[in-house]
Amino acid sequence: MQVVATRCGQYTTIRRRALHLLQVSGQNENRVLFPLPTKRHASSSRPSPSPSPSPSSVDTSKPTLVKPFLDPDMLQSLQKKRVQKGESPVQASRALAVRDFRSKGSSRTRRGQQQQQQQQQYKPLQEDLDTLAMTQQSTFSTTTSTILRRTARDLGYVIMPDGFVRVSDILRHDFYRDYDFRKFADACENDIMDSFELALLPDYVDGGAKEVWWVRARRGHTIPGVDYRTHRVLNMGRFPSAAYICSPDRWDDIREHGIAQTSQCIIPLYRNIKGKLFRNNLRILRHAEILCITIDTEKAANLGVKFFVTSDLRYYAVGNRDGVIPLDAFHNVVKLDLKLTDLAPHPDTGFSKGKG
Incomplete structure (x- = not known):
């Protein structure tokens, strides 16, 4: 069989498939399957492809050169049908080789399209999951922020002066x-x-x-x-005692229930440092008598009372589960009898600058 090399890679593949079909069908006479393509013009800017192997380099003794995509028996049957319709064996072999080549290519294309369709199906699903996660996170942030900043106390939650x-x-x-x-x-x-x-x-x-x-x-x-900006006092060694100031007529209620929280759920306190009952932050009220209750902060903390200090060094306490500082945390209770004496009257108001 005479094998003619061509310059086109596609036609070379078709020629080899046709050669295989002729070998399978038993037609071994020498035939020219395809004519040589016309020579390109010298002025063409396209580089010429590498030359195909010579006819002598093609081994025709092997049973198959290129594995057919279709079954060989099916190809032989289709070739006979084409010959019966009036086509020459060469035309039938060439047509079936082209069909085999295109079928294989179209099958790969279909597989690629199926994979692409699956990816397109999964992509919206992943986008939906991401959108759902973002929506859930946004809803969580909005709801939690509203509770912690605005409605915690109205909902019955115990919120500390520092916001916890x-x-x-x-x-x-x-x-x-x-x-x-x-x-x-x-x-x-x-x-x-x-x-x-x-x-x-x-x-x-x-x-x-x-x-x-x-x-x-x-x-x-x-x-x-x-x-x-308020901070919780955790080291009671730096805050050993505190003082609570009120009027003496509240003592009966305090003796029965303890020191109760205000409407803002806090208990204002004054600090006691190294034996001095008050230091710099006591505002003397214009009462004849006041009640001063000294609190052991370490004992109060063990009973569930929490202490806080603000950015401007004001001290507060939050009561135990009952919202009070219990009597067991009291160190002592003192009733102060204050007497104001005008030592040096002020020239404008007539009141003294000092307190006695």
């Missing part, structure tokens, strides 16, 4: 019914604005001190008596 609320209290809200602590902490950590702060702080639980998780908003609060 127990995580266990927050999780009782209906919005967090599908949340546990780990999911809640992850949502706080993933907040885009970094609006929340988690802290492990001591609390009085079941008759003893225990560290529990607290959460607060970093931004400003609208709840009265709450300021995120």
Whole structure:
């Protein structure tokens, strides 16, 4: 069989497939399958492809040169049908070789299209999941920020002067019914604005001190008596005692229930340092008598009372579970009888500058 080399890679593949078909069908006479292509013009700017191997380099003794995409028996049957319709064996072989080549290429194209369609189907699904996660995170941030900054006290939660609320209290809200602590902490950590702060702080639980998780908003609060710049006093060695000032007519109620919180859920205190009852921050009231209660802060902390100091060095306490400083934390109670004496009357008002 005479094999003619061509310059086109596609036709070379078709020629080899046709050669294989002729070998399979038993037609071994020498034939010219394809004519040589016309010579390109010398002025063409395209580089000429590398020359095909010479006819002598093609090994025709092997049973197959290129594995057909279709079954050989099927190709032989199709070739006979084409010959019966009036086509020459060469034309039939060439047509079937082209069909085999195109079928293989179209099959690869279909597989590529199927993979592309699957990727396009999965891509919207992933986008929907990402959008859903972002929506859930945004809803969590908005709801949690509203509770911690505005509505915690109205909802019945105990909020500290520094803005901290127990995580266990927050999780009782209906919005967090599908949340546990780990999911809640992850949502706080993933907040885009970094609006929340988690802290492990001591609390009085079941008759003893225990560290529990607290959460607060970093931004400003609208709840009265709450300021995120306030700090909790944890080292009672630096704050050994505190003084509470009130009128003597409140003693009967205090002796029965303890020192109760104000409407802002805080108890204002004054600091006692090294034997001095008051120092710099006591405002003397214009009463004839005042009641001064000295509190042992270490004992009060063990009974569930929490102490705080503001940025301008004002001291506050938050009562125990009952909202009071119990009598067991009292160090002593003193009734002060104040008498104002005009030592040097002021020329404008007539009142003295000093206090006695």
